[in-house]
Amino acid sequence: MLTVKGFLHLAVVGGRKRVCKYLLEVGNVDINMKDWIASETPLHHAISKGHFPTIVFLLQIPFMLHLRCQGIWRIE
Numbered sequence: 216m217l218t219v220k221g222f223l224h225l226a227v228v229g230g231r232k233r234v235c236k237y238l239l240e241v242g243n244v245d246i247n248m249k250d251w252i253a254s255e256t257p258l259h260h261a262i263s264k265g266h267f268p269t270i271v272f273l274l275q276i277p278f279m280l281h282l283r284c285q286g287i288w289r290i291e
Contacts, residue, residue, distance in 0.1 A: 224250050227257040230266035246276050
């Protein structure tokens with residue numbers, strides 16, 4: 216079953232900044248939420264896909280910059 220959390224990660228992977236904004240405003244989603252595959256946050260996904268407008272949008276939201284995923288990505 217796809218949750219609101221899953222929709223946020225899908226929106227980020229697809230570079231859908233407006234959908235991300237809507238889900239964060241209306242869906243009450245935690246921006247630090249990690250996915251269940253590689254423990255990646257939405258920002259990890261945006262960076263790995265090179266979606267610059269989405270990256271800039273996500274960086275404007277308060278979140279924890281020291282989060283790690285299971286892979287090689289680390290945000291500092």
